[in-house]
Amino acid sequence: MSAIHYLVFLPLLAAAVAGLANKGAGSTLPKLVTTGALFASAALSWMIFLHYLGEGTEPSIAPVFTWIASGNLQVEWALRVDALTAVMLVVITSVSSLVHLYSWGYMEEDPDQPRFFAYLSLFTFAMLMLVTANNLVQMFFGWEGVGLASYLLIGFWFKKPSANAAAIKAFVVNRVGDLGFMLGIFGTFLVFGTVDIPTILHEAPSMGGSTIGFLGQRWDTMTILCLLLFLGAMGKSAQLGLHTWLPDAMEGPTPVSALIHAATMVTAGVFMVCRLSPMFETSHVAMGVVTFVGAATCLFAATVGTTQTDIKRVIAYSTCSQLGYMFFAAGVGAYGAAMFHLFTHAFFKALLFLGAGSVIHAMHHEQDMRYYGGLRKEIPVTFWTMMAGTLAITGVGIPAVLGNPLAIGFAGFHSKDAIIESAWAAGFPSAFWIGVIVALITSFYSWRLIFLTFYGKPRWAASEHIQHALHDHAHGADDHHGHDHHAPATGTGGYHPHESPWTMLVPLVLLTVGAVASGFVFHGFFIEPEAGEHFWRGSVAFNEHLMHAMHEVPLWVKLSATFAMLGGLAIGWLAYIRFPAFPAAFASAFRPLYLFLLNKWYFDEIYHFLFVKPAFAIGRLLWKAGDEGTIDRFGPNGFARLVALGSAGAVRLQSGYLYAYAFVMLIGLTAAITWFMVG
Incomplete structure (x- = not known):
């Protein structure tokens, strides 16, 4: 067996061991096995990634076995490794291994730890199968595997009704997208006579201009195939219209949120579009649709994030918005920039989610930012690591302009600015301006999170979770030690947040390194014309001309994202530090707009009216009139x-x-x- 075999199948083996372990909070075997396996896979992933950075070798195929042999359908189970796969391997295994370690502390008191760690490792294995797929059927196996694992993890606390509802919602919404993906696979096999990805990508340019019958009409072949495949990407990566499952996925444990949003499920759609980029390049219509959907999602999610009060939901909508950036980068042809942002986003988004988990841990499971405040002195490590994540997502840096020969900044500065500049260079001014506006909004809601959580006066006393904690502590404490010798801070109600254990802090510190340095260190390999061409080596449709044009955009274009970031920071500081009464006054003065954003553009209500209620009505009709009124009446009940x-x-x-x-x-x-x- 080769390194890639061990890398992919170690998490599966670990999941099996953990799943068969005894239940109990004191069981360390599942944690040891799964965490050790993931760190081993991460080490192998970095070896492969650095190998491609240094030598840029050609793709390699590691066979496993023949899966399907039926007539013309020949499906070999094989693991494909190229530069694109190497990037995804690093993202998946690095974040997953740190999430496993983080979960040691976060899930310490949960009695179902073996099941939790088994699900985490199964999730990682499914994603690894997806990104190493050498054919569309194998990719679909991994695609459905991450869907299953997400269902299990989102609904992990299955005794909680909201968690069950969120898991079902994620599963059902993704089935809509997966129907499109399946039709795309069927159509691709019909057109090309194979599901082998290299063969399809090689022959795709020759299919330009051909037509295919679909829904009783003749359509451009590649446009139909690409749009059907992209529908699957929309569901998995929560693009506008099929996004409603993503915020509700916060019902799962926080480590699950970090894994879903940073490294696994939601990145699958972006990866698929980049993997099949030679197909998308043959259809201007499909590229335009990808650009439009990505830009619209980017703007929608950012606006909703400005009004949310649940700390995890703010970061969840941030993920949705950043995925929009990646898709409209792919839509304008900047696949290297899209993957670069996926790469950097994995580090700072995992950092923000795990940092939020540390805050929630310190605040006794309180997730409403309105009951935070003044935490920077209580949990300093969490504060500084989340500050680094915020600097990364908002794109803080110094552009290479006005005599500065070298762009220096946090991870998001290099990747997000590259996307915005690519949109201008590719001739998509609407996408460019949306990118700039969203950069301002992203900066605002990101700093709003920091200011509400770590600055201002403590507002902990108003939290029901804190009051329950104090109540339980008071009943369990000795009467002789009922009074604290230290006066509590104003508004704390006597509660003192505590820093997280080292198993949670070490992953935060390591992810901080990625959020700070990943953009500066690796940007040349992803988006520089010559170095990028050498690194990607055909694994994506790398447009060297566009990358040259991206570096030659006007000065004001280069500075636009930086000024937008500063504008969002200024608005956030004025609203939540200098004039803290302003947000409430603004919400009161513009109440319809505020409610529109607070209720997420009413997508859930619209879908409930259009789909959920009719589905239940049809179900009741078939149940009462069909099943009970006809079948049962004249069938078993009649006899x-x-x-x-x-x-x-x-x-x-x-x-x-x-x-x-x-x-x-x-x-x-x-x-x-x-x-x-x-x-």
Whole structure:
């Protein structure tokens, strides 16, 4: 077996071991096995990634076995490794290994730890299968695997009704996108006669201009195939229209949120579009749709994030918005920039989610930012690591302009600015301006989170979670130690947040390194014309001309994202530090707009009216009129009623009196004699 075999199958083996382990909070075997396996896979991933950075070798195929052999359909189970796969391997295993370690502290008191760690490792294995797929059927296996694992993890606390509802919602919404993905795979096999990805990508340019029958009409072949495949990407990566499952996925444990949003499920759609980029390049219509959907999602999610009060939901909508950036980068042809942002986003988004988990841990499971405040002195490590994540997502840096030969900044500065500049260079001014506006909004809601959580006066006393904690502590404390010798901070109600254990802080510190340095260190390999061409080596449709043009955009274009970032920071500081009464006044003055954003553009309500209520009405009709009123009435219930009526008649005849039986016998004998006489 090669390194890639160990890398991919170690998490599966670990999931099996953990899943068979004994239940109990004290069981360390599942944690040791799964965490050790993931760190081993991460080490192998970095070795492969650094190998591609240094030598830029050609893709390699590691066969596993023949999966399907049916007529023209030949599906080999094989693990494909190229530069694109190497990037995804690093993202998946690095974040997953740190999430496993973080979960040691976060899930310490949960009695179902073996099941949790088994699900985490299964999730990682499914994503690894997806990104190493050498054919579309194998990719679909991983695609559905991450869907299953997300269902299990989002609904991990299955005794909680909201968690069950969120898991079902994620599963159902993704099935809509997966239907498009399946149709795209079927159509691709129909057109190309194979599901082998390298063969399809090689022959895709020759199909330009051809047509195919679909829904009774003739359509451009590659446009239809790409749009169907992109529908699958929209569901998995929560793009506008199929995004509603993503915020509700916060019902799962916080480590799950970090894994879903940073490294696994939501990145699958972006990866798929980049993997099949030569197909998308053959259709201008499909590219335009990808750009439009990505830009619209980017703007929508950012606006909603400005009004949310749940710390995890703010970061969740941030993920949705950043995925929009990645898609519109792919739509304008800047696949290297899209993957670069996916790469950097994994580090700072995992950092923000795990940092939020540390805050929630310190605040006794309180997630409403309105009950935070003043935490920077109480949990300083969490504060500084989340500050680094915020500097990364908002794109803080110094552009290479005005005599500065080298752009220096946090991770998001290099990747997000590259996307915005690519949109301008590719001739998509609308996407460019949306990118700039969203950069301002992103800066605002990101700093709003920091200011509400770590600055201002403590507002902990108003939290029901804190009051429950104090109540439990008071009942469990010794009467002689009921009074604290230290005066509580104003508004704390006597509660003192505590820093997280080292198992949670170490992943935060390591992710901080990625959020700070990943953009500066690796930007040349992803987006520089010559270095990028050498690194990608055909694994994506790398447009060297566009990358040259991106570096030659006007000065004001280069500075636009930086000024937008500063504008968002200024607005956030004025609203939540300098004039803290302003947000409430603004919400009151513009209440319709505020409610529109607070209710997430009313997508859930619209879908409930258009789809959920009719589905339930049809279900009730089929249940009451169809099942009970027809099938049961004339089927088993009808026959049972006939039997009951027959038995009731028989009971009347079986009276038990001798004269009644003699009378019946006499009637029978008379009837028989009459029959024979007439006959």
